[in-house]
Amino acid sequence: MSFSAVDRPGMSGVEGDQSSSGPLADPWQVYFARQPMLDRDGMLCAYETLPRVVRIAVQEEVDPQASAGRALIKGFATPALRASLSHHPAWLDVTREALFDDTLLRLAPDGVMLELPVGIGADPDLIARLVVLHKKRYRFALDNVTKADESFAKLLPYVDAIKIDTQDIAPALLPKFASVLKSAGKILVALNVESPQAHDRAHALGFDRFQGYYFAKHQGGSRRASAPRQALLNLLQLLAAEPTVMQLEAELKLNPVLVMHLMRLANSSSYALGRKVTTLREAINATGTNRIARWTQLLLYADGRKVKLEDDPLLQLAATRARFMELATAILPEAGPSEEDAAFLVGVFSFVDAVFGGAIDDALEVLRLPKPIRAAITHREGVLGRLLDVIEALEQGDWAAVDMACASLAPLDAGAVAALTLTSAEWAGMADRNAEAQGLERIED
Template sequence: MDNIFVARQPIYNRELEVVAYELLYRGDQPGHAGVVDGDQATSQVLVNTFTEIGLERLVGDVPAFVNLTRPYLTGEYELPFPPGQVALEVLEDIRPDPPLVEGIRQLSDQGYLIVLDDFDYRPEFDPVLDCADLVKLEVQQASETELARTVAQMRRFNVQLLAEKIETDWQFRICRDLGFDFFQGYYFSRPNLVSGKRHANSKIGLMPLLAKLNDEDADFAELETLIAQDQVLVYRLLRCANSAAVAPRRPIESLRNALLMLGTRTVRTWILLISLSAVDDKPPELCRIALARARMCELLAREFRTASPTACFTAGLLSLLDSLLNQPMEEVVSSLPLTDEIKEALLHRAGPLGRVLQCVCDYEQGHWHALDSTPAESSLAKAYLQALTWADDIMDVITPTRSPHSLAGT
């Protein structure tokens, strides 16, 4: 099978650690991105995940959330995986009649994690809630009063709560204060919807380093002086230089040797990632997304031949800075010595760089309708998977191995 399409969206716990990924359907016919048949969409996700791509490659050591249609829940279609690393999402439009309730109860008894998606409480769902482990509540249009009322209703049942479609810093903080256990939404990966407030002192001093890293005229002596002020950063850079991901020819023991061996672009990339991963009030997953986005931009630029791969990599890497720094992108861009082409891509998704970056963001966020006319659409899935693997390898060096708080039932 040449064209396989599965995307993923991270799910976070209260400490902003990634504890799961939701797997998203993408049709396998170019020009036909919409979900026409739910059973077929579910089957395609399962086939692509378990037989073509591999679950571990997509989600690592955390659970995968998969939407299931009625035939899978009632036992008409057999699930191709045992209980363990997959959570079963019950879609919001499924009617809770006796066959469905019995099917869900049997799956729960077998050890499957049961998740109610886009849940809107009605009394007839009580039997399903008795079997469920986790409830996903859409918070995008809800007021704080409405959310508090819904949370109080759910507390009558033995379920954990996930706030989905979080798009602002305010929504995230309200949901956390109301006691939600898990969080999901574009707030964590869509920079244009993030509040511009500043919160963490850990970001102080980061902008001068970022500016120097993106200054084409900066030499190694300047970089070495600036980097040497942070011994933790020096240690982590040396660790990166010695990692298998960089494939060194010999052990690197000094900062100067690391800078000379790695080269300007690699040094800038690694230090930028290390610095951003140390921001203490944002999830490290943002760095993973930024790195995968940068790599996918680079790969597509090479294939489409419409923009500089190097510039596309930089644009992708910097495209989440406003989320990480809690500053409007206009402020971030104005403080960095970037080319006009990269600035236009970051601010307006304009120009050849901007079009590549927008294409990558659309694929990453599941905006399939926007990709129907994209050249070489079949290349997107291949580039996406290569970028995920590359980003995971890099992040395994930059950050400690993920040790997420377990979800109930896993």
């Protein structure tokens, strides 16, 4: 299977668009990274979609209607991207060209926030276009605002949200700036929030949304896991020893909440036997030890509150990364059976310090993971270590770093990595999705 940009099929998916069926080639490819956006309660409430628009060499005649702006909109409308959002709204970085392309009108306005980049201007043509789109219920955000200049003042009446990197504004001015914008009814988004301390400062100033990976750092205080630490660790260690059904049943019976979730998992649409599972033994047989192991590993990251799995940012991040590692390893020729077996574990436990705190080496020691897995996580050794580098770069939307990491991961390139990540995100977002599951419950340690 080829993963070069030339061989990969062009982006399509805008309803009613027939351009992809014609004889003329589209010279543009669009890839997307995602960054989670959290609300004031720490729950996942949206994703920013960070596009990369690439012009490729084509042999056939190029469609004269093709443009980078139109390709961006078409790429954003693909089923793969929509599925990766798990029903969360998207914030889309748009260009001026895309904003003026009527292909934009094919996007559902209630599912997207259009981000206006720095330097887009505030000329009469742009203002008139914003007015037209605003009447059609499209919403706008100003990205990376650092000062209240003339362009900012002209655009402010037409935007719903303001995105601010709190490190780029003088600390003495930030409280007043935030207060004025809040009084004007704007949604305030704090950018590049990479530590719990940075989150707390922005939260105290009244920011409504938080973008950054502070939630993947140890928060201090109570654990995030939804069941006692020892219960989950005991179960993981038992699963690693290839237990009998009777042994697994006996261990699970000591943990009523784990039993409850296993019964829900067994009766979900993904694992159902065609009839309702009513006993623990039936649930174990229906689900299988491999799936139980993955489910238990992911439960380490579940928020202590009663929330849906698709709204839990750390669980979604860990699950997406673990699934990506597994899918990507299966593609790489240099990866052998041992790497394929370890790939999911490397991904899922690369965030384990967020649960246990302290140095990640100590947290991995608690889990008694094999040395190759620990080496991939802590020292980025081997093919699994390089895959961790590339998925981390994509999570940050750092396309240059993605390209650099892909140089040693042939046949993977940036487009393939982005596509595999969307597939992985869809898989993660489907966890525990059934009518009865209302969210994970916590048992105090």
